[in-house]
Amino acid sequence: xxxxxxxxxxxxxxxxxxxxxxxxxxxxxxxxxxxxxxxxxxxxxxxxxxxxxxxxxxxxxxxxxxxxxxxxxxxxxxxxxxxxxxxxxxxxxxxxxxxxxxxxxxxxxxxxxxxxxxxxxxxxxxxxxxxxxxxxxxxxxxxxxxxxxxxxxxxxxxxxxxxxxxxxxxxxxxxxxxxxxxxxxxxxxxxxxxx
Amino acid sequence: xxxxxxxxxxxxxxxxxxxxxxxxxxxxxxxxxxxxxxxxxxxxxxxxxxxxxxxxxxxxxxxxxxxxxxxxxxxxxxxxxxxxxxxxxxxxxxxxxxxxxxxxxxxxxxxxxxxxxxxxxxxxxxxxxxxxxxxxxxxxxxxxxxxxxxxxxxxxxxxxxxxxxxxxxxxxxxxxxxxxxxxxxxxxxxxxxxx
DNA sequence: CATCTAATTAGATAATAATCTAATTAGGAG
DNA sequence: CTCCTAATTAGATTATTATCTAATTAGATG
Numbered sequence: 001x002x003x004x005x006x007x008x009x010x011x012x013x014x015x016x017x018x019x020x021x022x023x024x025x026x027x028x029x030x031x032x033x034x035x036x037x038x039x040x041x042x043x044x045x046x047x048x049x050x051x052x053x054x055x056x057x058x059x060x061x062x063x064x065x066x067x068x069x070x071x072x073x074x075x076x077x078x079x080x081x082x083x084x085x086x087x088x089x090x091x092x093x094x095x096x097x098x099x100x101x102x103x104x105x106x107x108x109x110x111x112x113x114x115x116x117x118x119x120x121x122x123x124x125x126x127x128x129x130x131x132x133x134x135x136x137x138x139x140x141x142x143x144x145x146x147x148x149x150x151x152x153x154x155x156x157x158x159x160x161x162x163x164x165x166x167x168x169x170x171x172x173x174x175x176x177x178x179x180x181x182x183x184x185x186x187x188x189x190x191x192x193x194x195x
Numbered sequence: 196x197x198x199x200x201x202x203x204x205x206x207x208x209x210x211x212x213x214x215x216x217x218x219x220x221x222x223x224x225x226x227x228x229x230x231x232x233x234x235x236x237x238x239x240x241x242x243x244x245x246x247x248x249x250x251x252x253x254x255x256x257x258x259x260x261x262x263x264x265x266x267x268x269x270x271x272x273x274x275x276x277x278x279x280x281x282x283x284x285x286x287x288x289x290x291x292x293x294x295x296x297x298x299x300x301x302x303x304x305x306x307x308x309x310x311x312x313x314x315x316x317x318x319x320x321x322x323x324x325x326x327x328x329x330x331x332x333x334x335x336x337x338x339x340x341x342x343x344x345x346x347x348x349x350x351x352x353x354x355x356x357x358x359x360x361x362x363x364x365x366x367x368x369x370x371x372x373x374x375x376x377x378x379x380x381x382x383x384x385x386x387x388x389x390x
Numbered sequence: 391c392a393t394c395t396a397a398t399t400a401g402a403t404a405a406t407a408a409t410c411t412a413a414t415t416a417g418g419a420g
Numbered sequence: 421c422t423c424c425t426a427a428t429t430a431g432a433t434t435a436t437t438a439t440c441t442a443a444t445t446a447g448a449t450g
Contacts (some may be wrong), residue, residue: 048409
């Protein structure tokens with residue numbers, strides 16, 4: 001999920017009139033005139049808000065005789081409402097990873113592959129170990145931030161010279177997402193599972 | 196939940212800088228200077244955004260020697276993210292109620308207590324029946340709208356003359372919420388359960 | 391107390407956006 | 421084709437806000 005879409009969604013719902021419209025449409029489709037009547041606003045104002053809601057796909061419409069009926073796109077709201085808590089769920093994730101590390105397994109693997117100053121000795125060949133190392137590196141990236149390729153390269157290179165391979169592994173493992181040369185962390189639950 | 200707080204939350208998260216701050220703080224507390232450095236913004240700008248985040252209680256702070264550490268108030272984000280989907284979940288609720296009515300029980304009770312034109316003959320004495328009737332009336336109110344007492348009275352009176360009793364029952368049953376003489380529907384899941 | 395660092399406040403600027411009235415477009419219905 | 425209703429677009433106004441620089445406040449430390 002691109003962070004801009006998430007922000008756009010929240011911005012859209014950050015207006016009392018639009019929340020009221022959504023709330024009304026939750027009871028079933030309504031014409032523009034009906035909305036204007038209920039909310040005591042003019043038709044152009046309603047039109048303005050509906051177009052904002054349509055921009056983020058929250059509202060769809062259907063023409064019927066003279067009128068246009070607007071209706072909610074339910075899934076979209078569920079989708080975006082979940083996105084933010086999931087995006088920041090890294091904290092819990094970190095605690096889980098802490099637990100795993102405390103249980104010894106992850107910790108040992110990381111110790112084996114990292115130097116004392118945190119650099120990566122070699123890229124593990126074994127899938128599971130490789131993923132543990134990749135997750136560790138990813139945990140040092142900023143969630144929600146968009147990285148240009150050169151910035152990402154510089155970041156990775158502070159751990160290992162073969163940044164190209166690691167960058168590629170981030171994409172393969174669904175750890176990061178790329179669009180037009182811009183990279184961003186995926187939500188944790190999209191990452192490839194270990195085992 | 197007051198609709199204004201929900202809107203304020205969404206408005207707060209409708210800014211890419213604030214989402215990034217939240218995302219960073221999800222990894223643990225940070226000082227203001229650190230945030231400014233990571234986001235490449237000036238200290239006053241960070242201060243501005245933090246105060247917005249504090250307004251909706253998403254961020255708390257703690258002074259430590261020379262610096263102030265800001266940290267996430269996790270629960271608040273979960274709370275508000277759930278609020279909007281729940282507020283509009285009336286549609287699903289309506290379908291459930293439809294099912295119950297189709298199953299006969301609710302329908303029969305409503306038929307017994309409502310006249311042909313939808314007015315209420317008497318207020319049921321039995322708790323369960325009373326709640327079914329109250330829910331039916333509440334389902335005709337607009338979710339998310341704030342009602343002045345006189346408007347709410349007028350609405351109720353179109354169904355039964357003893358609006359005062361029914362208005363009180365709305366509060367007792369947690370169906371509505373009152374603040375400074377303004378009434379508003381509560382989210383459905385806060386309503387008192389039948390049985 | 392004097393000094394340093396971190397944070398906030400004040401004030402300015404530029405951009406965004408909510409709402410209205412007036413004008414325009416798009417479909418029915420006669 | 422002409423009229424009617426509903427919706428959108430244009431344009432103006434007003435309010436809000438994200439960001440900056442400069443000034444101020446609040447603690448810590450020597």
